[in-house]
Amino acid sequence: MLKKKVASQVVLIMMMLMLAACGGNTGNADNATEEPSAGQSASPAAEETASPSPEAGAEPSFEPVTATDVTGVSVTVDKPVQKVACVVSLCVDVLAELGMKPAAIAESGVRTIASAPEFYGSEGESFPSIGGSFFEPSLEDLVTAAPDLVIGLSGVHDSLREGLNGVAPLFLGNPKSYEEAIAFLETIGELTGRTEEAAAAKKRFLDKLEAAREQAPKDKKALIIYGSDVNFSVITDSGLGGTVMKEISDYPWKVENPEDDPYGEGSVPYSLEKLLVENPDVIFVESYSYSPGTKLISEQLAESPLWSKLKAVENGQVHEVRSPIWGDGRGTRSLSIMMDEALAILYPDLY
Incomplete structure (x- = not known):
């Protein structure tokens, strides 16, 4: 009888312990519905509410x-x-x-x-x-x-x-x-x-x-010529380089006869005889070579007796320039370089 009584008490105690454990688990489940502590991730519902904006990751649109x-x-x-x-x-x-x-x-x-x-x-x-x-x-x-x-x-x-x-x-x-x-x-x-x-x-x-424009005294008569041989042309004040040169120097060269400039490029064929009339102080030369060994224009023109009579030649003021920049560049950077180089030659005391 005593053994049966002890066994019954043991079973009763084990059942009570099991009920206590179940009660503890139920309490933890209830607590899981509370707001997550710092460091925990939000619930799926909360993540859906905080979804990213439509623009995130999208490529910017381009208007033609x-x-x-x-x-x-x-x-x-x-x-x-x-x-x-x-x-x-x-x-x-x-x-x-x-x-x-x-x-x-x-x-x-x-x-x-x-x-x-x-x-x-x-x-x-x-x-x-x-x-x-x-x-x-x-x-x-x-x-x-x-x-x-x-x-x-x-x-x-x-x-x-x-x-x-x-x-x-x-x-x-x-x-x-x-x-x-x-x-x-x-x-x-x-x-x-x-x-x-x-x-x-x-x-x-x-x-x-x-x-x-404000600093240059404009007391020097400048000229730009270009070509590949003695049949050279002059850039006038309506030519691309001329529109800059007339702002910083005395630049009297113009298109006098429209038929001499049929495409409106602002350049006209010239001769040494005509150059002597205006007689520039400084000559800038854009030489173009289309075959190996071709002499610079200034070297070809120097073979003429008229060339030596020009004021610029007498004073050593004939300057071969970088024709790819002065003549071919055509943009604001090339024109700016042309301006810098021309000013330094025209007015060395100022530039």
Whole structure:
């Protein structure tokens, strides 16, 4: 009897312990519905309430940009322009001002500005090359470059537009004054989404021009001539470089007969006899060579007795300049370099 009684008590105690344990578990389950402590994750419902905004991780939308080039053709870019192929130095000039690098360039050798220290330096020598000639760039190389935009020179590269159809839009320019060079810079800034960079470059150029305009005494008669032989031409005050030179020097050269400048380039053929009439104090020479061993224009002209009679020649003020920059660049950076170099020669005591 005693053994049975003890067994019954043991069973009773075990049942009481089991009930106590069940009660403790029930209490923990209830507590789990309370607000989580620091360091714990929120409940699924709370996470759904704090879902991210729709913009998170989404790519920014792009609004197509349309601009009209110098030929009157409306050009639209329907995606961000990141790769620009240059078949003219004007393009290289503008991209440098905008803080971009060409995807490929067509001009090479001594006529390129890309490798000039004021542009891309040695890096400019490694840009992908577009073969062919200046007048007929290689379409195959342009396609290989896979550009978002191609920039060329009106009157030279117009025929590329058909070949580039479906590859990339072609935008043509040909600034004939520094104002037009600024306008071209601003337009490319819009097409590439770099309007702030274009505005900054415009300000740099105009500030420099204004300072030179105020400081330069303009008591030196300057002249820019260019060519590849003794049949040279003069840049007049309506030519691109002339529009800058007339602001910083005495620059009397004009297009007197429109038939001498049928394309409105602001340049006219000239002779040494006519130069002696105005007799400039300083002559800047842009020599172009199309075959190895060709002499500079100043060297060819020196073979004429009339050349030695010019005031600039007598005073040692004939200066061969970097024709790729002075003549081919056409943009605000090239014009700014031209201004710096001309001022230093015209007014060495001031610059």
